[in-house]
Structures are given as structure tokens and as C-alpha cells.
Amino acid sequence: MQRPIGVFDSGVGGLTVARAIIDQLPAESITYIGDTANGPYGPRAQDEVRHLALDVLDTLVAQGVKMLVIACNTATAAVHDLAVERYERGMGIPVVAVIEPAVRAAVAQSRSGRIGVIATAGTIGSGAYQRAFAEAGVPHIAAAAAPRFVEFVESGVTTGDEVLEAARGYLEPLLAEDPDTLVLGCTHYPLLAGAIGYVAGADVRLVSSAEETAADVYRILSDRGMLAPTTAAPAYEFEATTEAQEPFLRLARRFLGPEVTHVEFHQTGVIHLPGRTD
Template identity: 60%
Template structure:
């Protein structure tokens, strides 16, 4: 599908003009519903159009400064036809997006991977918080009806901030990935010895330690695996180097005798075969993707915002990074042949607030 064809099919897709994201936006068009990526300058219009709402007025530089440095200016969109916003630092959140699409095939989604700043794991919490809130503000401005933080590092760094900023202030539900994984692990362990692997940021935050505190009868063992995200983002999910690194990271957990291992980063399910091989068949791997999709469903029902339209849903995937080929390859590989066509749309810059500018 050419850019002209895409614009004809989606008249709300136009050239960017407001200058917000300083990297390409990828447009993916597929067969399961409608897949597309829009220019950053009119992403709010596309999301609202998907929900059957009139386009937002164009935003100015003053709007953006106010939105990113205080609270979002966009009206919350609770129309049931609005898309579900899914956010990750890169491609790992596609595992959550895939689970949501599989379990909720009538829902539209708007996925943003902040590949310009990936990986989040080794970055200071203050920076992760700034990057995440900036992108989530943008999702809200685009008119999503729900936010899914499909990133363990971001969830551990600023979940409370997000719920205060969007749920309490605007009525937009926020779903995360840590509690769903913990629930699944508590159910599945047989010997009460559970391991968690994640990024340096996630493990260092003690977010999983806090979450498992509700199950004091379990023994918890955690391990940071910082290079795993690098492998996944490079499209490497097997090979001698990966197995050597995995053996190094996972040996302490094997020695601890765990029978259940939480993949505490949404990138890790994309290399689950290698992790399972190293850990052995007797260890159950727990991914938060399926359980998070259940949480999304429960939240939709609770708020009465399930999409009921008979029209095909709209699935939009965006990345803030500048590598079209890499992101396209990974999305196609992880989501399958439903993603068939990609356009690169030039856009502007995200103006991140100062570290002390976000309350």
C-alpha cells in the first residue's frame, strides 16, 4: 500500500506539521483489522477518528509545553470505540499487544515503542520517569481510552505517578505488567521457590519484592539480566553468545532450585526458548502478557468501554527510533505476516520536560 493509498483509506492520515517526535514513525498495514502508522502531527486525529469522534484542533508549541510540563491538556476519551494505548521502551511490549489482540480481537490498539531511548533498564529512574510520562501524555492527547504500561522498568519507576496523573485526574484506567505476572507465578509454583529476571532498573527497584510480599510463604530469588534486551532489540534470540550469557545470568537461579521463573521484562518472552533451554524443562516460565490481557478485559468490562463496533479494528504501531528496517523486521517477526506494508513518515521532536518539571 502506497502512502497515497493509505491517505485515501484513512483521510485523517496527513503529513506531520507540529514537530513533536524527532524520529520516523512507522506505518504498518495488515490484514487483521486495519494496521497503520500515522504522522506524529496528526496522531490524535487518527485515534479520535478510529473512535468515531471529531478530530482535535491542531496543537501549538504552547499546548505541548503545557501538556508535558504540567498535566495533559487533551480531554480524556472514554468512548468505547477509542483505541487502547500500549507503551513499551521498545519491541518487548509487542508480546502484550499480541495477547490483547488475540484475546480482544475487536479492540483497536495504539502501540508506541520508545526505541529512541531504549533500553530503559540501565537508565536512572528519573530519566525513565521523564521518558515514560512524556510518551503517555502523548497517548492521552491522542485519545486513548486506556493505558497499558507494557514495560516492567517503567511500571516499577512511575506506576503511582501514572495512576495519579491519568486515572485520578482524568479517569483513564492504567494497567501494568508486574502484578499480573506475580499472580500467575503464585498460582503456578509447586515448591514455593520463585525466580524473577529483569532489567537492572526493575530488579533494583524491588518492585517484584514488594509485589511478592503478599505471598510470604514463597522464597523469592531475583537476577538482573541487562544484556537480554540488547539481544532482543537486535533480533537475536538464539546462538552461542546468547546461550553463554544466559547461562551466566541464570546459573544462580538454577542453583537455588526454583521451579517457576517470572520473565520480568516484556522483551524476555521473545527469547523464551533460549531461557527454557538453559533452565530446563522442569522450570515453568511465567510471562505477564496473557495475564495482563485478562486485566485489560476486566478493566474494559468494569468501566463499560468494550468496543462494540462491527467495523474492523484499527491497529497502529509507532516507534520513536530512526531505524525503519530494524523495527519493521522485528514487528513483522513477532506479530506475523498480518503486518505487510510499512511507510516511514518524517516527524518532529518530543520536547522532554526538565527533570524537576513533572510533579
């Protein structure tokens, strides 16, 4: 099935998920929408996030995607169950989100059962990770909100003293509970993995929701016979909801690397990228 996979995030963080999908499923086309006009979602109320997320997901469905990937932890916490009911059960469009794959990976990797999660204030406050871990047999996790991490990544700042200072402030109370595994519960955070890993220490394993989500995408498409032919030439279309494209483009190049070989700007705010040429 050659229709694209629809990937949605509140901004650029979900590009880590797009990158992982491209790596694991090189024949698949992707249509990505970053809601840069309204992101970040972390400080917003759950009802507001739900409304914004459904608007974007409806847009992706209207564009003919074969699967929906909610590549935003805050949106996942707010809208996942409703999205499954609306799109998967109602329309036959599979829905994949970032929380459950990360939880499964963390449980599998943890040696002691002591697990930490850092995410946006909205995600932590929703209790979504706490519930998911409880259902997986882990009744207690160490959880901390790290809101400035999103600001750093959105502005292209991923190293330096300010990042390290923020990382220490967020992580030190969490590390006092001695976790051996730390979930990066926001798709922006892998871009700060160097600083986070340095502060957390070599004995703490970092789990990225991006890689685990891409693995779920692969499994579901394969199980349902929906994979694109291996000979397919993929097309990548990335959309933002603001007209100011340069910050998005700059970060897209950092997230996606060689896939951004040519860019066309449109007044609609749509960025078209060609498929692989390698």
C-alpha cells in the same frame, strides 16, 4: 467504546503485550509507542525513566486512548503509582502495568512457593518485584538481572551459542535456589523463551507478563463496559521515536506476524498498520 488502547514500551519488547492483546481482544484498536530513541530503560536512573515514561504516556492520552498499558517492567517500577494517580484517578483513564499480573500468575502456578525472576538491572534494583511478591505472601524470591537479553532481542538475535552462554550465566546462580517457576520480568524476554526454558529445565514453569497483562486488559475493559463492539474493525498504529524504522519494522513482523501486512513510513516516525483482514 471504539477508542484505541494505548500501549507503551521503551522499545520493541512491548510488542509481545500488543500481540497478546490482539489475540485476546481482536476487536480492539491499538496505538503503540516504542521509545526507541531513549531505550532501553534498564540502565537509566529511576527519575530519568519516570520523566521519559510520563512524556510518552501524555502523548498517548493526547491521541485519545481509552486505556494506558505500561508494557515495560522498568517503566512500571518507576512510574506506575504516579500514572494511576495522574491518569486513572485524575482523568478516568484506566492504567494497566506488567508487574502485578505476572506476580499473580506466578503465585498461582508455583507448587513449592520458590519463585525466580529475571529482569533488567533497573527493574531488579528497584525492588518492585520483591515488594509485589511480598504483598502476595511470598517473602523471598530469587532475582537476577539479565541485561544482555534486551540487546539480543533488539538486534533480532534470539538463538545461538551466544544467547545460550548468556542464559547460563544469568540463570545458574538463580537456579541454585531451586525455583519451580520463573517470571520473565521484561517484555523482551518471551522472544528468548526457547533458550531460557532450555537452560532452566523442563521442571521450571515460565511465566510471561505479556499474556497475563492482556488478561487484565480484558477484565478491566469488560468490568467498566469499555470493550469495543465485536463487529468493530480494529486499527493498529505503531509509533517509534527514532526515524530509523527498518529495525523496528523487522522486529514488529516477528512479534506481530500477519498483522504487518502493509506498512507506510512517515517522517514523523509513525508506522500505520491496517486492521485484520482475516
